Amino acid sequence: MSEAAVNIDNLNVHFGGLHAVRDAHFSVRPGECYGIVGESGSGKSTILRAISGLNPTWTGTIEINGIQQTPHRPKSFYRTVQMVFQDPYSSLHPRHTIDRTLSEPISIFRLDRAEERVRSALERVGLRPSFRFRYPHQLSGGQRQRVAIARALILEPSILLLDEPTSALDVSIQAEVLNLLKELLVSSGLTMVLVSHNLAVVAHMCQRVAVMNGGSIVEETTADALRDGRVREDYTAQLLAATRSYDRAAARGLDPSD
C-alpha cells in the first residue's frame, strides 16, 4: 500500500469551551477523492481548516505526504495543498480582476511563464480567455467558482481541499462544477478531500465517505454502501432517508430534538 496523501490521527479541535472535532482519524490515498459528510456544526469544515493551516488551534496528528505538520505552515506548504471555498461570492476579492487573482500566486512564488500559466489555468476550468480581465461582479456564480478552482490549481498542488464547493450554486451549475472536478480528479491525479452536507454530491464524487455528527466521525463507509442503504449507524440511516426525499412517514419518524 502506498503512503497516504493525507493522514489524520487523533485530531481534536477546541473553540473556547466547544469541542468541535473529537478524535478524528482517517487517511486519504493519493489520487482519491475522500468525502466528509455531515450537517452544520458537525465539525466537517473545521477538519478541513485544520488541514489547510487556516485554523492553527488543533491537537493531534496531521500528515501530508508523510510529513508531520505543525499548526503554522511554511510558504512551500501551499504548493502542495490548496483549497476551494464554499461561497464564490465571498472567496474572490471584489476589487481584483480575474487576471490579478490568478497572477497573485505566480508572483508570490516568483514562477516563470506567468502569462502562459494564467491562460492555461482559465482554459483548464473551461473559461474563455475573454473572462480574464473581468471583475468578479461581472461573472455568474458558476463562473466565479471556476475561477476559484483555477486559482487553486495554478500552483499545481497535489492535494485539493473542497469546502462545500457547490452548495452556494444552483443545481444546474452544480452539475457543471462537479463534472469539472471529476474530470480533474481523473485526468490530473489530484487527491481531493470533499466536505459537503449533501450525501448525493459526496456519493457522486467519492468512493470512501466519512459521516460526521457532533464533532465525531460516526461511520466510515463507501458510496456503494450508501447507495445500497447498507449503513451501520442510525444517524447515517436518518441522513440517508432525509436525502432521498420528503416522505411523510419518514418525516414522522424524525423526532424534533429540542
Added chain:
Amino acid sequence: MSSSTARPPLLEIANLNVQFHSRVETVHAVRGLSFTLGRERLGIVGESGSGKSLTGRAILDLVPLPGRVSADRMTFMGQDLLAMSAKQRGALRGAHMSMVMQDPKFSLNPVMTVGRQIAEAYRAHSKMSGRQAEEHALHALESVRIRDPRRVYNLYPHEVSGGMGQRIMIAMVLAAEPELLIADEPTSALDVTVQMQVLAILDDLVKERGMGLIFISHDLPLVGAFCDRVIVLYSGQVMETLEASELAQAKHPYTQGLLNCMPDLNRRDDALPVLKRDKAWLA
C-alpha cells in the same frame, strides 16, 4: 365558514409582471405569470434569478423599490388586489395572507422572547388579555411540535436553533389564521433532517386549517414530494405547470434538465447531464 360550491378561488393571478427600471437597463424579472390557487399546496420552483421570490412578494405587495408590479388581474378571495391602497394591502397581509422566509434570524426581534412575540401577534389580530395571548402562544408552540413550550416561550431568538426558529416563525404566522401562506425557501437554510420535520409541521397545519400554501423553492424533487401542483419558472417565465405526482413525466426540457442534473443516490454516473438552456423557451 360555510363551504358553498360557488366559492371563488383563493387567489387568481393573470399576466403578472415585475420590472426593475434603472438608469442603465430594465430588468423584466417576472413575465406574464398566471395561475389560480385553491386551498392546495402549490410549488413555485426555479433557479436563482427565476423570479420565484418576487412572485411571492408581488402577491404580498412587498416588492422592493424600484420594482414595479403590473397584472391584468389579481384577486384574493374575490377581492381585487390591484384596486386596493397600500394600507389595505398591508392590513390584508397581516390578517389573511402571511409569509415565512428563509432565515428566521432576520424575521424575529432579537431583544424580545419568542413567546412574547407570538403572544403579541395574537393580540394584534384579535382582542384578548395578556394571559389569554400567552395561552394561545403556548398552544401555538405546541402545535408546531415544540415539546416544552413553557421553556421555549422564555427563550430569546439567538438561543434557539435554526430549525426551532423556523417552527417559531410558523407558529407566529399562524396566529393570524391566514387563508394563504407563502413560504419562501422555508427550509433551505436548515439541515436535511430538520428540514423534514419543519415540512411535516407545515404539511399538517395546511391540511388541518384548510389554508392555501405557495411553497417557493429551488429544490424540484422536494417540491414534487411536498406539493400538489408545481409551476416551473425560468427567467421569469412559466416553463411548465404540472401535477406534482407527474413530475417524473415532465415534458419541458428545462424541467427534465433540472431533474437530471442533480446527483442521485440511486444512480451512478461518471458525468452529470448538463442543462442546456435554449433561448426559444423565452418566446
Added chain:
Amino acid sequence: MTALRAYLLTDDAQSRMQSRLGQAYRRWLVLRGNPLAMVGLFIVITLLLVAAFAPLVATHDPIEQNLAHRLQPMSAEYWLGTDALGRDIFSRIVYGSRVTLFIVLAVVVTVGPVGLLIGATAGYFGGWVDTLLMRITDVFLAFPRLILALALVSALGSGLENAILAIALTAWPPYARVARAETMVVRKSDYIAAARMQGASAFRIILGHVTPMCVPSAIVRSALDMAGIILTAAGLGFLGLGAQPPLPEWGAMVATGREQVFDQWWVAAFPGLAICICALGFNLLGDGLRDVLDAR
C-alpha cells in the same frame, strides 16, 4: 464616440489597461448620475482652476497694501471690498485658494495612507500589535486637535510647513480607527483566507487585499475632514503659528476680519464663504465617490 464607449463598456476586455479604463468609465457613469456629486466636482474643479490661474483671475496684487482704501465696501474696483490694510479681498481669496489647497492636499495625502496602514495592520494582526498601535492612536485622539497642533508647532517653530506637519500628525487617528474597524470585518472573509492559502505574506495581504477595501471610507472621511483641516490651519494662522501674515490664507483672513465683523462684515464673510463652498464641494464629491467606490 460609440466605438470608444463600446470599447470601454465591454465585458470582454482584452488587456489590463482596457479593463482598468472600463472600470473607471463605469464609475464615471455612476458619478455622472448623481447631481449633487457633480456639483461637488464642479466646485472642486473650479477651485483647482482658480488656484492654477490665480494671476489671471485676480484683479489686484494680494499683498499690496493701500491704506487710503482700507475697509472699502464692495465696488467695481474692489469686487469684494478691501480689508483693514486696504488689500483687495477678492484677489486675496483667489490667491488664498493656492494656500488652502496646498495645506489640505498635503495633509490628506500624508494622513490617508499612514492612517490606513496603521489601522489595517492593527486590525489584521490583532493581539499585542493591535493593542500597541491603538493605544498610541488613543493618545493622539485624547487631545483636542488644535491644542496638540499648537504644542507641536511651538516645539517645531511656526510656519506653513510645520503647521501642515502638525495638522497631519493630529489628523491620522480617526483614519486608523475606521480602517481598523473595517479590517476586522474584512479579515474574516473568505478572500483573505484564500490569499493566505496562496502563501501571501501578511504584508502583501494588508497592502494588496485589505487596504483596497478600506479606501472608500478613507476617501469619504478625508472629504469630510477637509473643512476641519482648513479651520485648524486657520486657527494656527490666527495665533501666528501657521501661515505667516502677508500670505493670503482663508482661515487667517477670517480671523483677522473678526474685529470688523459688525461694521465691515465682508472682510470676514467672504473668506468664510470661500471656506464653506470649498468644504461643501469636497463633501459632496466625497459622498458621490463613496457610492461609486463601494464594491458591488
